[in-house]
Amino acid sequence: MRFVDEYRDPDLARALSAQIAALTEPGRHYKVMEVCGGHTHAIYRYGVHDLLPDNIELVHGPGCPVCVIPMGRVDDGIAIAEQPGVILTCFGDMMRVPGGRGSFLEANARGADIRMVYSPLDALRIARENPDRQVVFSAIGFETTAPSTALTVLRAEQEGVENFSVMCSHVTIIPAIKAILDSPDLRLDAFIGPGHVSTVIGCRPYEFIAREHGKPVVCAGFEPLDVLQSVHMIMRQLAESRCEVENQYGRVVRWDGNPLALKALSQVFELRPFFEWRGLGSIPQSALRFTAGYARFDAEQRFELPGVQVADPKACQCGEVLKGVLKPWECKVFGTACTPETPIGTCMVSSEGACAAYYNYGQYSRQRLDLQVL
Amino acid sequence: MSFGESCSATEGCITCGDTAIVLTVVSIDDADACCQDATGRTERVATELVGPVEIGDRLLVHAGVAIELLPHDGVPEA
Ligand code: SF4
Numbered sequence: 001m002r003f004v005d006e007y008r009d010p011d012l013a014r015a016l017s018a019q020i021a022a023l024t025e026p027g028r029h030y031k032v033m034e035v036c037g038g039h040t041h042a043i044y045r046y047g048v049h050d051l052l053p054d055n056i057e058l059v060h061g062p063g064c065p066v067c068v069i070p071m072g073r074v075d076d077g078i079a080i081a082e083q084p085g086v087i088l089t090c091f092g093d094m095m096r097v098p099g100g101r102g103s104f105l106e107a108n109a110r111g112a113d114i115r116m117v118y119s120p121l122d123a124l125r126i127a128r129e130n131p132d133r134q135v136v137f138s139a140i141g142f143e144t145t146a147p148s149t150a151l152t153v154l155r156a157e158q159e160g161v162e163n164f165s166v167m168c169s170h171v172t173i174i175p176a177i178k179a180i181l182d183s184p185d186l187r188l189d190a191f192i193g194p195g196h197v198s199t200v201i202g203c204r205p206y207e208f209i210a211r212e213h214g215k216p217v218v219c220a221g222f223e224p225l226d227v228l229q230s231v232h233m234i235m236r237q238l239a240e241s242r243c244e245v246e247n248q249y250g251r252v253v254r255w256d257g258n259p260l261a262l263k264a265l266s267q268v269f270e271l272r273p274f275f276e277w278r279g280l281g282s283i284p285q286s287a288l289r290f291t292a293g294y295a296r297f298d299a300e301q302r303f304e305l306p307g308v309q310v311a312d313p314k315a316c317q318c319g320e321v322l323k324g325v326l327k328p329w330e331c332k333v334f335g336t337a338c339t340p341e342t343p344i345g346t347c348m349v350s351s352e353g354a355c356a357a358y359y360n361y362g363q364y365s366r367q368r369l370d371l372q373v374l
Numbered sequence: 375m376s377f378g379e380s381c382s383a384t385e386g387c388i389t390c391g392d393t394a395i396v397l398t399v400v401s402i403d404d405a406d407a408c409c410q411d412a413t414g415r416t417e418r419v420a421t422e423l424v425g426p427v428e429i430g431d432r433l434l435v436h437a438g439v440a441i442e443l444l445p446h447d448g449v450p451e452a
Contacts, residue, residue, distance in 0.1 A: 091437075119438025121420060122438070144441065147439065148439035151423060155420075196434075196436065199434060252442060258424070260425060261441055
């Protein structure tokens, strides 16, 4: 299967769906976590969950970059933006993430200059164009995105751009998966691995999940048939009592990842001892900070930050949703007080967030794949 | 790329969402390549993280940066 049309072929989808059903053991309930928010989005958008038998439950994981940003971190960004002469830049979804003092959009209404960029390289361009201003990039995202920040810092160094810095909130996927595996709340059978993170880090880092925890992992692409095929590969492993890391997204992902991206990452960043994740709490060695050689680009050293932990609103149950313990619609404020227009929690901000994905597409059922997509 | 193309309530923020797109190189300017999608829309892409590229190469692009060079036969090198 190579072309997009083939990844959305209704006959192939139905055939895979039947093969998956044939592999399930009657009376057994299977829980498969899709780690990546991109998969959550695809599952709801294309109604993939409706093509699975009732005893296979897809559990949404923590791999949505904005969803895991704690409120205090948003407040830190606003504190930087409120300093005289600062232009803060960030990705689109980050503008609406609620902090203790509102969102970046609300800070703009109070006079801050926070601009949305598509790439950290756009932030560097803004720095070049505004030599009398301090330009800060609020960097979020997993290993898919962190190399682009590292590359931007390397270019800033080469070009001698001194008025550019980065508030680094990049996180790493493996510690988050470890935290979920250690969580007593959840019994999972297998993982659908994040396709684009794996483009950078490869498949090898997941091997401990199979080896030490006895659970299959399949790195998957983002078309509906990619997800279905990865579930099929997982079910085949479970039926044959195997647990391995397999690569469904072989047309993009190499087993050892992208060595040039990994090199840029290790040149510019190192692991933080601890980082606070929304919903998952403080996780050791789960996020990136600047290496000593690039510390002059660290906005946390250039500016004074409040660095205060801010508790989530009482009504917010994002933590349980991020751990896969609660389904989006089980949160008491889902679709009432909390909607994509007025998000209370982060999972409703990004369309990769489980709550927003379910809000946007959850009402559709099995017909969606047949009628709307295929 | 504009806000509407990169970020929307239903399509998602392409950068926040671990989304990457496949683009084809149409011209090369030092470490950047001008790349095109299937609809003809073009974008400037940084290529340092995938090594040298040639016109016609297919790149997996995230946040304006190529994160993988996709081989023409559809299977990456090991
Ligand atoms: S509905 Fe809103 S508050 Fe509840 S878990 Fe989802 S995003 Fe968080």
